Amino acid sequence: MKLEDLEISIEKTDRRKTVSIFIERDGSVKVLAPVTASDEKVEAAIKSKEYQIFSKIAKWKELNQGKVNRDFVNGQSFLYLGRNYRLKLIENQDVPLKISGGFFHLDKKYLAKADKVFKDFYREKALTKIQERLKLIEEKFTNKPKAIKVLELQNRWASWTPKNGLNFHWKCIMAPVSVLDYIIIHEMVHLKHPNHSTEFWNELDKKMPDFREHENWLKRNGVKMSL
Numbered sequence: 001m002k003l004e005d006l007e008i009s010i011e012k013t014d015r016r017k018t019v020s021i022f023i024e025r026d027g028s029v030k031v032l033a034p035v036t037a038s039d040e041k042v043e044a045a046i047k048s049k050e051y052q053i054f055s056k057i058a059k060w061k062e063l064n065q066g067k068v069n070r071d072f073v074n075g076q077s078f079l080y081l082g083r084n085y086r087l088k089l090i091e092n093q094d095v096p097l098k099i100s101g102g103f104f105h106l107d108k109k110y111l112a113k114a115d116k117v118f119k120d121f122y123r124e125k126a127l128t129k130i131q132e133r134l135k136l137i138e139e140k141f142t143n144k145p146k147a148i149k150v151l152e153l154q155n156r157w158a159s160w161t162p163k164n165g166l167n168f169h170w171k172c173i174m175a176p177v178s179v180l181d182y183i184i185i186h187e188m189v190h191l192k193h194p195n196h197s198t199e200f201w202n203e204l205d206k207k208m209p210d211f212r213e214h215e216n217w218l219k220r221n222g223v224k225m226s227l
């Protein structure tokens with residue numbers, strides 16, 4: 001594959017002083033460049049980073065080999081708080097979906113809408129759990145979030161808004177609690193340090209000294225956090 005064959009999206013932002021390359025969660029290439037950089041300069045920077053781009057793509061491919069497509073059949077496993085629960089299809093139960101006795105129980109009537117039923121379940125559980133964890137976490141912070149939302153985010157686990165709101169992807173509830181805490185703490189630090197600056201990482205390190213371990217868990221297992 002050649003550089004010319006790749007679809008590369010370029011975004012100019014005043015938050016960048018140099019050109020940097022990212023591989024999005026869908027495998028596409030994104031380039032962030034300073035607003036002051038001319039198009040020719042950005043093109044040249046991309047060319048000079050050709051090796052880096054292809055090694056990042058190779059790494060992305062390797063991580064995404066673990067991708068699973070889950071079918072809603074008996075025995076299929078689904079993640080919840082870092083554990084796998086197998087699915088049992090049930091005739092008539094009180095709610096469409098629940099965890100019971102170490103299994104996900106899905107009412108057969110909802111099979112056609114299973115995807116939505118699972119997402120609703122994860123979204124509701126994520127909101128409750130994040131609020132519960134946040135109560136403990138925010139004691140260590142002066143900036144507190146004004147609003148918490150659980151959504152389907154593009155290409156990220158969580159994000160913050162300029163109005164001190166925090167958004168989380170519903171998939172976060174598939175990670176172990178320690179990793180969920182990391183995602184929350186990461187965003188809490190952003191309320192004070194918006195960018196991934198040195199100050200940001202120093203502060204994060206202070207609030208959660210073992211954060212790299214959780215970040216690595218996400219890098220290795222994020223691809224499995226899907227329906």
Ligand SMILES: [Zn+2]
Nearest residue numbers: 186187190196
């Ligand atoms: Zn961040």
